[in-house]
Amino acid sequence: MKELEERIRREGIVKAGNVLRVDSFINHQMDVLFFDKMGAEFHRLFAGTPVNKILTIEASGIGIAIIAGLHFGVPVVFAKKSRSSNLGDDVYHTVIHSYTHNNDNHVVVSKDYLSPADHLLIIDDFLANGCAVEGLIDIAHQAGATVEGVGIAVEKGFQKGGDKLREEGYRVESLAIIEAMDAATGEIVFREQ
Amino acid sequence: MKELEERIRREGIVKAGNVLRVDSFINHQMDVLFFDKMGAEFHRLFAGTPVNKILTIEASGIGIAIIAGLHFGVPVVFAKKSRSSNLGDDVYHTVIHSYTHNNDNHVVVSKDYLSPADHLLIIDDFLANGCAVEGLIDIAHQAGATVEGVGIAVEKGFQKGGDKLREEGYRVESLAIIEAMDAATGEIVFREQ
Numbered sequence: 001m002k003e004l005e006e007r008i009r010r011e012g013i014v015k016a017g018n019v020l021r022v023d024s025f026i027n028h029q030m031d032v033l034f035f036d037k038m039g040a041e042f043h044r045l046f047a048g049t050p051v052n053k054i055l056t057i058e059a060s061g062i063g064i065a066i067i068a069g070l071h072f073g074v075p076v077v078f079a080k081k082s083r084s085s086n087l088g089d090d091v092y093h094t095v096i097h098s099y100t101h102n103n104d105n106h107v108v109v110s111k112d113y114l115s116p117a118d119h120l121l122i123i124d125d126f127l128a129n130g131c132a133v134e135g136l137i138d139i140a141h142q143a144g145a146t147v148e149g150v151g152i153a154v155e156k157g158f159q160k161g162g163d164k165l166r167e168e169g170y171r172v173e174s175l176a177i178i179e180a181m182d183a184a185t186g187e188i189v190f191r192e193q
Numbered sequence: 194m195k196e197l198e199e200r201i202r203r204e205g206i207v208k209a210g211n212v213l214r215v216d217s218f219i220n221h222q223m224d225v226l227f228f229d230k231m232g233a234e235f236h237r238l239f240a241g242t243p244v245n246k247i248l249t250i251e252a253s254g255i256g257i258a259i260i261a262g263l264h265f266g267v268p269v270v271f272a273k274k275s276r277s278s279n280l281g282d283d284v285y286h287t288v289i290h291s292y293t294h295n296n297d298n299h300v301v302v303s304k305d306y307l308s309p310a311d312h313l314l315i316i317d318d319f320l321a322n323g324c325a326v327e328g329l330i331d332i333a334h335q336a337g338a339t340v341e342g343v344g345i346a347v348e349k350g351f352q353k354g355g356d357k358l359r360e361e362g363y364r365v366e367s368l369a370i371i372e373a374m375d376a377a378t379g380e381i382v383f384r385e386q
Binding site: 023 | 216217218221222223224225226228229251252253255256259260262263266267268269270271273276294302303305306
C-alpha cells in the first residue's frame, strides 16, 4: 500500500535496536480516516474468503482491527493480556513473548467467543518476530477455528516472523514490508510487493 | 439509547461487587456494527461542538473511540498505561486508580499529540467512579486543551463518577445509565434519559 509506505517514510522515526516509531498516526495518535483506507485494503485483499470474525490482541491492534471489522461487517475479538496464570477453564490461553519488553505475557480469549464455526482473520499493527500472531494462531487452533489469513499494517521483513508464517502456509498480507532501516540515517527500504 | 439498554438487558451479566459483564458485544467480543450506531449517536449528541480530537485510554475504550472518530472525522489519541513512573519530560502524566484491580496505573500521553489548540471529546466504554475520566481530564488540562465533553457507553449511575463530573460542569453523555442492578436476580434498572 503505497500510501502507507509514504506515510511511514514521512512520519516514521527509526531508533536503535530495530525500533520504528509510528506514534503520530498508528500507535498512539490514530489517524482514523487513514485506518479506514487500511481497512478497505484488507477487505479487498481478503475478498472471497469466508471470514466471519476478526481476532486481534490488545492494545494497539484494536484500532485497525475495528475498522477492518467495519469493512468486513464482522465482530472483532481481542485477546486480553492477563495479570495471572491462574485463569480457570473458561478461556483459551497462550504465552506470548515480548521482545520489546523482554517478558512473557499470558494471553487469553474466552471460550464463549471462538468456536470451530469461526473463520478468522488475524489483524495486528506490527509483525516482527511473529510471537503475537503465533500466539493468536495457537488460540485459534485450541478453539478449532480456521485461520483464513493474517493482515498486518507494518511488517519488519528483516525479522523473520512474516516469512516463517508464510512458510507454514498462512496467507500473510502486510500493507507495508520494511526490508531494511537505518537508525543513523533514518533511511527506510521497503520490499517490493 | 434504547437499543443499548435492550442489549445490556439481554446479554449483560450482573455479578457480585457491582460488576456488569458485557463481554459479548463491548469488552471482549466487539460488535462493530453496533459500535457504528453508538458512534453515530455520539456524533449526534455532540453536533455543533468544535471537537477536533478524541481522547481515550487503552484498552477497551479504543474500539468505541475509533468508530466515534470515524463519525467525527477526527484522530483518536489513546492514553497509555506505563509500567514505570520514570517517564521523562516528553509526556503528560497522571495516576489513575483502578477499583477493579485495586491498583494505581501511571498513564501517559505524549506531548506531541495534545496542545492548547485541541478541543477534546473524551470517550470510554464504562464510567463508574470516574477515575479514568478524571485522569484524562487532568492530562487534557496539562496540555492546555479544552474538554468539550465526555461520551460514555455504559455509566453506572449508582456510583458517583458521572454525577460528580456533571457537578463540576462537564457535559457527560452516557448512552445508557444503570440506576440499579442486582446480582441475585440479574435485574437491571436504567435511568430515564
